[in-house]
Amino acid sequence: MKKALEVGLGIVTSIGGFLEIGSITTAAQAGAGFTFQLGWSVLLGTICIAFLVEMSGRFAAVSKHTIPDAMRERFGVNFYAVPLVVMLGVSLLTLGAELGGVAAALEMATGVSLPVWGIPVAIVAWFTLWRTNFSFIENGVSLLGLVTVAFAVGAYKLHPSYGEIAKGLVPTLPHEDRAHYWFVAVSVLGASITPYLYYFYSSGAIEENWDESYIAVNRAISAIGMFFGGFLSLAVLVLAGMLFKPKGIDVEHYQQLPELLTPIFGRAGFWLVVSALGIACIGATLEITLALSYLVAQGFGWSWGENLPPRKDARFAVTYIALIVAGTLFVILGMDPLKLTQIAMALTAASLPVGVFPFIILMNDKTYLGTHTNGRFGNAVVMFISALAAVLAIVSIPLEIVGGS
Amino acid sequence: MRLIAEVLDEQIKDNKGSNAGRVDGIVLELREGKPPRVAYVEVSPITLFSRFNRRLAWWYARHDRKWGEGRGVPFRIPWSRIRRDGPTLRVDFDADATPINALEDWLRIAVIDRIPWSRR
Numbered sequence: 001m002k003k004a005l006e007v008g009l010g011i012v013t014s015i016g017g018f019l020e021i022g023s024i025t026t027a028a029q030a031g032a033g034f035t036f037q038l039g040w041s042v043l044l045g046t047i048c049i050a051f052l053v054e055m056s057g058r059f060a061a062v063s064k065h066t067i068p069d070a071m072r073e074r075f076g077v078n079f080y081a082v083p084l085v086v087m088l089g090v091s092l093l094t095l096g097a098e099l100g101g102v103a104a105a106l107e108m109a110t111g112v113s114l115p116v117w118g119i120p121v122a123i124v125a126w127f128t129l130w131r132t133n134f135s136f137i138e139n140g141v142s143l144l145g146l147v148t149v150a151f152a153v154g155a156y157k158l159h160p161s162y163g164e165i166a167k168g169l170v171p172t173l174p175h176e177d178r179a180h181y182w183f184v185a186v187s188v189l190g191a192s193i194t195p196y197l198y199y200f201y202s203s204g205a206i207e208e209n210w211d212e213s214y215i216a217v218n219r220a221i222s223a224i225g226m227f228f229g230g231f232l233s234l235a236v237l238v239l240a241g242m243l244f245k246p247k248g249i250d251v252e253h254y255q256q257l258p259e260l261l262t263p264i265f266g267r268a269g270f271w272l273v274v275s276a277l278g279i280a281c282i283g284a285t286l287e288i289t290l291a292l293s294y295l296v297a298q299g300f301g302w303s304w305g306e307n308l309p310p311r312k313d314a315r316f317a318v319t320y321i322a323l324i325v326a327g328t329l330f331v332i333l334g335m336d337p338l339k340l341t342q343i344a345m346a347l348t349a350a351s352l353p354v355g356v357f358p359f360i361i362l363m364n365d366k367t368y369l370g371t372h373t374n375g376r377f378g379n380a381v382v383m384f385i386s387a388l389a390a391v392l393a394i395v396s397i398p399l400e401i402v403g404g405s
Numbered sequence: 406m407r408l409i410a411e412v413l414d415e416q417i418k419d420n421k422g423s424n425a426g427r428v429d430g431i432v433l434e435l436r437e438g439k440p441p442r443v444a445y446v447e448v449s450p451i452t453l454f455s456r457f458n459r460r461l462a463w464w465y466a467r468h469d470r471k472w473g474e475g476r477g478v479p480f481r482i483p484w485s486r487i488r489r490d491g492p493t494l495r496v497d498f499d500a501d502a503t504p505i506n507a508l509e510d511w512l513r514i515a516v517i518d519r520i521p522w523s524r525r
Contacts, residue, residue, distance in 0.1 A: 301427035
């Protein structure tokens with residue numbers, strides 16, 4: 001019974017925590033630019049992240065190691081420094097975008113300009129990490145994120161052609177604007193397959209003392225939770241495809257996002273988008289900050305844990321304070337969160353092999369996983385993700401220059 | 406024992422079960438006519454940095470020396486005081502009483518304890 005409740009809560013929080021500024025804006029750009037034709041990139045990204053999350057949870061439950069922990073142990077510090085530096089750099093941009101997303105929501109709600117909200121948002125993020133524990137962040141904030149279900153309700157009320165949506169789930173070549181098509185596809189994949197998510201998940205499994213009895217729980221949460229989360233991304237794409245594309249509207253400013261729901265729900269739609277953006281981005285802010293702090297603390301063998309009071313893991317606490325300060329600088333300096341998101345998602349896609357390749361090796365290491373190593377199917381999927389990530393890395397940067405503007 | 410695979414970079418826990426850093430280096434003792442044996446493991450940013458760049462390690466050690474006696478050199482744990490416990494290595498002393506947690510202690514006193522609710 002307890003496990004069933006945990007599965008239910010895990011699924012609900014996975015759904016509530018799935019969307020953030022990257023997935024909302026890239027799905028909206030995909031729909032606005034190509035109607036439903038890029039639905040496949042949402043589907044592929046969702047399948048990829050579901051597999052990675054399942055693997056990271058299984059790895060933690062069986063080996064009692066988090067991914068950064070095992071990566072340093074297995075490959076040594078000279079190798080570990082590479083994903084550490086790359087992930088810190090790329091995820092810091094994403095953190096800046098998420099903090100900017102919260103500030104953008106507050107700007108739309110109050111009319112007070114975005115940079116002014118930088119410090120208040122940073123204080124709320126710090127205070128939540130400082131005063132609460134892991135369960136509060138995972139469950140409380142993610143449950144609030146269920147407001148993003150409004151996107152699915154809105155898409156349903158528009159009575160889209162389900163046949164056309166299904167056609168979009170099969171990859172097709174673009175007829176026009178090819179560079180932009182591939183750039184948006186790369187951005188959607190980068191927004192879906194975010195390394196911080198499965199790093200965060202593996203550390204969360206350790207924080208919550210998972211063991212081998214959680215393998216089935218983990219599988220259910222990652223498969224069902226990620227599937228419905230991806231469904232919400234697809235709903236955003238459908239909304240943009242039906243509301244923005246016919247009018248020739250490109251998503252270039254975050255102020256356009258409320259237009260996804262105001263034609264359906266009126267003024268309530270505005271508040272739904274603003275609250276969805278604000279809550280989703282504050283949730284992602286907390287997850288990224290913790291994921292990066294885990295990455296540093298576990299790599300160096302420090303005391304760490306969101307369930308510990310800050311004075312019990314001072315270096316860990318100072319790390320997350322420093323990260324919030326660094327991320328807030330992007331907001332205070334007035335960087336457009338939408339532009340920052342575009343850069344961050346393309347770089348995330350480019351940097352995926354750095355995290356995924358060593359993860360494949362770990363997932364096949366019997367010393368960590370015993371009889372629970374990846375099966376052939378799991379290996380094939382992860383190999384496919386790695387190959388996809390490598391291709392993304394090659395194409396995303398030139399695409400950003402050619403088609404990203 | 407495979408030293409690189411099973412000892413280097415492993416997590417160390419102290420006698421209270423707290424994380425006490427990782428094995429940043431291994432010191433071998435060479436013996437006449439006998440195989441070398443492990444004398445110490447080192448837990449120190451100096452050793453860690455030396456695995457990337459010796460000048461960086463030297464620079465760090467020079468600054469670390471200013472913090473007082475016993476600083477500026479890697480902290481060494483005799484191999485006899487370490488035992489394996491599953492995936493981790495355990496030492497038989499409290500890491501808080503050693504330079505391993507010097508930075509942790511300094512941050513706790515100088516930063517964390519000055520902020521309200523640091524104990525929750």
